[in-house]
Amino acid sequence: MSPDRPELMAALAAAQRWLDTVGSRPVPAAEDIDALTERFAGPLPAHGRRADEVVRKLASAVEPGLLAIGSPRFFGWVMGGTLPAALAADWLVSAWDQNAGMRDATPGVVAAEDAAARWILEALGLPATAAVGFVTGATMANFTALASARDALLAGIGWDQATLGMSGSPRIRVLAGAERHSSVDMALRYLGLGAPELVGVDAQGRMDAAELRHTLDADQAPTIVCVQAGNIHSGAFDPFTEIVDAAHEAGAWVHVDGAFGLWAGAAAALIGLVGGMAGADSWATDAHKTLNTPYDSGIAIVADPGALSRAFGHSAAYLLHSEVPDPHEKVPELSRRARGVPVWAALAALGRDGLAELVQGLVDAAQLLARGLAGLPGVAVLNEVVYTQVVIALIDDAITARVLELLLDEGLVRPSGSSWQGRSVIRFSVSNHGTDAEAVAQTVGAVAEALDSARRHLG
The missing domain is CATH 3.90.1150.10 (Aspartate Aminotransferase, domain 1)
Structure with missing residues (x-):
């Protein structure tokens, strides 16, 4: 590395030190938040310091408070490690510092994200024509997909949410299993849809398809059915074929929360777990979990690309406009880093x-x-x-x-x-x-x- 970049050399040395020991060190942080807060106490300095000194100070101050999430003996909260190619690609994303929102402005990173999107659909057996948006994590992936569902269902009964908003809108009913993940509830709350109506589950947390069918028949309101690929406790998968058939017969939208379980579709021996899942209308996952990319790797997938772009599309005179929807029209953010590039690197390496x-x-x-x-x-x-x-x-x-x-x-x-x-x-x-x-x-x-x-x- 060039000696003209001492700050990058300092960062590399700190990263190598961490990566070389993360597999053997104790998993918990060595110091608690009070000790770490004291390390960062004091007013804003009156004068700046050299970048390499700042990096070394930051690393020495933070490292005692790091949790060894990358340890092979870390099993908390469904947090994955990081594959080497994905980590290196993430460094490049920061160095390139591209806003991946407009296709024609930053075509290099957008082309890589487009390729990652195609590979994800191919690997998971999802419809090749589906739209893919790269977001922060599983919560925002659920939010993005469910926003598409909300707006599509309202449009289907003549209510333009983008113009009229949610105040006074027709009711949308949301059905979810009694053991759904809280990120689904959070996304629904953010979208103004309120708490879901719960459907019973079996001993492993799988939704009862027969009860769902009965619940669907009891109310004709526009409906979203939230199902699960990977129960947070048991790892169980809902019976997708029966659920999708029942929901679509009732005109409902089926959304799959597959934060870590969606990737079962990539392994032949696990295909039975996801049978029928490709028939859903939207899916959410987090590549930081099972795919082992760095954080900031949520993925929202919507079978109808128009539903996704209608939910998030917008225009302004100063923006470039592509002939196809720009990346910013598939996610809640106008400006974002090229978070799909590490996903591409992980898939390319594997x-x-x-x-x-x-x-x-x-x-x-x-x-x-x-x-x-x-x-x-x-x-x-x-x-x-x-x-x-x-x-x-x-x-x-x-x-x-x-x-x-x-x-x-x-x-x-x-x-x-x-x-x-x-x-x-x-x-x-x-x-x-x-x-x-x-x-x-x-x-x-x-x-x-x-x-x-x-x-x-x-x-």
Whole structure:
């Protein structure tokens, strides 16, 4: 690297130091927020400093407060790691500093995003004519797709939301499974659609298709049905074929929240989980999870490109206008970084076979982990491990809570605590491409030690 860029050399050194140790270091941050706040205390300096000094100071101040999300023993909150090609591409995106909103203004990054969009549809078996928008994460992907659904359904009954707004508009009914993810509720709230009407689910959180059909028949209001590819606890997938058939017979729009589960469509052995999913009207996912790209990698997909561009299209005299919808007409933002470029890099580095191996490898690691944990005395695996989630509970809630506390304190592994089926649980979300048999064995060993300690402590 050029010596004329000492700030980039400083950033590279800090990044290499972090990446070289993230797999072996304790997962929790070494210092808490109070200590970190103190490091950044003080007024705005009266005078500036050299860029390389700022970078080194930033790295030294922040590193003690970093969570090792990239560790192969990190299993919290369905957060993936980062593939090398995707990380490097993300650096280029920052260096290029392109606004990826207008096709003819920044054609280089837009062409890469267009290619990534085509590959996503191809890999997941979704309609090749669907429109793809790159957003921040799964919440905004749900928001973007559901905005398209809202406006399309209102237009179908003669209400122009773009002109008339939502005040006084006809009611849109939203149906969702009782175990939908909260990001769906957030997106609906942002869109003025309110809380969804809940449909019953089975023991693994899969929507009851028969109950859905009955609920659809009970009300003729324009309806959105939100289904799930990957339950946040069990990893289960809704029965898409039955749901899509029932919803479309009723004239409803079907949206799939596939934040981490949509990628099951890329692995041949997992195709059964997503049967019928391609018949939906929109889909949402987050490439930072299963695809292992850096953060800022949400993806909204809408089968009818016109519905997406009608929801977000706009014009101004100073903008360039392409013959086809510009990228900014597919997302809520006019200005944005080229966040689809790291997605392209990840897919290009993996190829179709590598993508299938990545997804299947996560599932294999989750199933290996489940078998190891189930072999420990008093540990019950509560879910059918069909995808990447493993949920365990101990003899009672007190021991479960104590084991989780010990695991978090010790820091070798990082699951997350939750409540499911009326019990306190520990959830392991296998999302990192580096989680191999050794990482699984270390995790099982850490849980075994925590369990022994908890039993001694609680008598």
